[in-house]
Amino acid sequence: MNEMFEMGPIRPPSEAQSLLIRVTRNCPWNKCEFCHTYKGEIFSFRSVEEIKSDIDRVKEIVDGIRQTSWSMGFAGSLDQETLRAIFSRSARYGQAFQSVAGWLYFGGTQVFLQDANSLMVKTADLVEIIKYLKEKLPSIERITSYARARTLAKKSVAELKDLQQAGLSRIHIGMETGYDPLLQYMKKGVTAKEQIQAGKNVVESGISLSEYVMPGLGGKRWWREHAVETAKVLNQIDPDFIRLRTLYVRPDMPLYKKVESGEFIRLTDDEVAAEIRLFIETLDGIHSTLVSDHILNLLEEVQGKFPDEKEKMIGVIDRYQSLPAEERLCYRVSRRLGYSRSLDDLQDPDLRRRVGEVIDQVRRSGNREETMPPEKVEKEIYSLMENYI
Ligand code: SF4
Numbered sequence: 001m002n003e004m005f006e007m008g009p010i011r012p013p014s015e016a017q018s019l020l021i022r023v024t025r026n027c028p029w030n031k032c033e034f035c036h037t038y039k040g041e042i043f044s045f046r047s048v049e050e051i052k053s054d055i056d057r058v059k060e061i062v063d064g065i066r067q068t069s070w071s072m073g074f075a076g077s078l079d080q081e082t083l084r085a086i087f088s089r090s091a092r093y094g095q096a097f098q099s100v101a102g103w104l105y106f107g108g109t110q111v112f113l114q115d116a117n118s119l120m121v122k123t124a125d126l127v128e129i130i131k132y133l134k135e136k137l138p139s140i141e142r143i144t145s146y147a148r149a150r151t152l153a154k155k156s157v158a159e160l161k162d163l164q165q166a167g168l169s170r171i172h173i174g175m176e177t178g179y180d181p182l183l184q185y186m187k188k189g190v191t192a193k194e195q196i197q198a199g200k201n202v203v204e205s206g207i208s209l210s211e212y213v214m215p216g217l218g219g220k221r222w223w224r225e226h227a228v229e230t231a232k233v234l235n236q237i238d239p240d241f242i243r244l245r246t247l248y249v250r251p252d253m254p255l256y257k258k259v260e261s262g263e264f265i266r267l268t269d270d271e272v273a274a275e276i277r278l279f280i281e282t283l284d285g286i287h288s289t290l291v292s293d294h295i296l297n298l299l300e301e302v303q304g305k306f307p308d309e310k311e312k313m314i315g316v317i318d319r320y321q322s323l324p325a326e327e328r329l330c331y332r333v334s335r336r337l338g339y340s341r342s343l344d345d346l347q348d349p350d351l352r353r354r355v356g357e358v359i360d361q362v363r364r365s366g367n368r369e370e371t372m373p374p375e376k377v378e379k380e381i382y383s384l385m386e387n388y389i
Helices: 048-071 080-088 095-105 123-136 149-154 157-166 180-185 192-205 219-237 255-261 269-282 310-321 325-336 343-347 349-364 374-388
Strands: 019-022 110-114 142-147 168-176 208-213 241-244 289-291
Touching (some): 019 048, 019 095, 048 080, 048 095, 048 123, 080 095, 123 157, 142 149, 149 168, 149 192, 157 168, 157 192, 168 192, 168 219, 180 219, 192 208, 192 219, 208 219, 219 269, 269 325, 325 343, 325 349, 343 349, 349 374
Parallel strands (some): 019 110, 110 142, 208 241, 241 289
16 A cells, blocks of 8 residues: 655644645745744645545555454444554554544544645636545545635635535635734735635635634734724624634744844733733624634633624633732643643642642742742743644
8 A cells, every 4th residue: 555645734723633635835925924834845736636646545545444444353344443443553654544544533524625825726626626535535524725815815706616516615714913014014915905805705605714813913012903903804704713823933933033123022911811802892793703722822711603602702801811910820821831721720729739839940940049030930931832833
């Protein structure tokens, strides 16, 4: 069995159970200040034949796994128990085999088309690829992809409808902000007007739309405008999903130099919470589901469906903001260490003890005589987030 097929580096958190099929390589834009993913990599198209051949490889692996099931006495079954047994032996096979076995384990129903902008592919070619995927792997129920708003603004609704009918179920757009000066500053290569056009095109086509927003992106200078103008753009689109992914600035991002020089001043966690509160307050007249499914987000519980759960979401932020400073610090460290998913976790005495020890250690580190100043404590907590990207 030739078990190789090509996979790109990333997918959205909600596609963790999806099979990854690489349609293009890297990002055709690759200039955003806050993005490190494809820096130094050149964008290229893959031919339809190359992609079909990858799909054939996946099909061969699925067939191979079914044969293994027979040989292990499971009568060709691909239920979870069988797949667990096969997966436990899969270390001797490559990443492609493990990824297909894992995909089947989670139902074998979802596919994510990589990389950053699959909608660059000619519509007729993408339709052909999607149809081939569904023909070869009939268990597929959902096919999703990232796309740039500028590309989508230029696609006709008729083309998007063709893709929807072929089986493209959802498009994820990295909107990040709807505030034009910030879009320019971050070199996003798109305007708020194009974002609105792109979003409306997708909604009209019947493809589910997920818009990613980046809390913290406005920094100290533009946090209010970022919150309000982004919400206003989304109010015009009314996407199915609004997903939060908080800014984290790594040294390999262009933005890092601006942070170091003091040109871009990052928000603290508490300031980001205030920004998200203003953002949610400004969202109006929509029926979207807000999702906080990225580990970089401080408050995972800020999620729900508009309009009914708007007040509930604001209530979570109010609850966080009303905590005493030391409690907020405890929760932040707990979250950044991966211990907490909810403010209720602060009720757990064991967790509080463990987190308290870490905070004491951080405060005392560096100098035995003096306590670390608060801004350095902030820096230490911020650096914990690096583990997640
Ligand atoms: S368009 Fe997306 S993938 Fe490309 S540089 Fe910007 S954020 Fe990164």
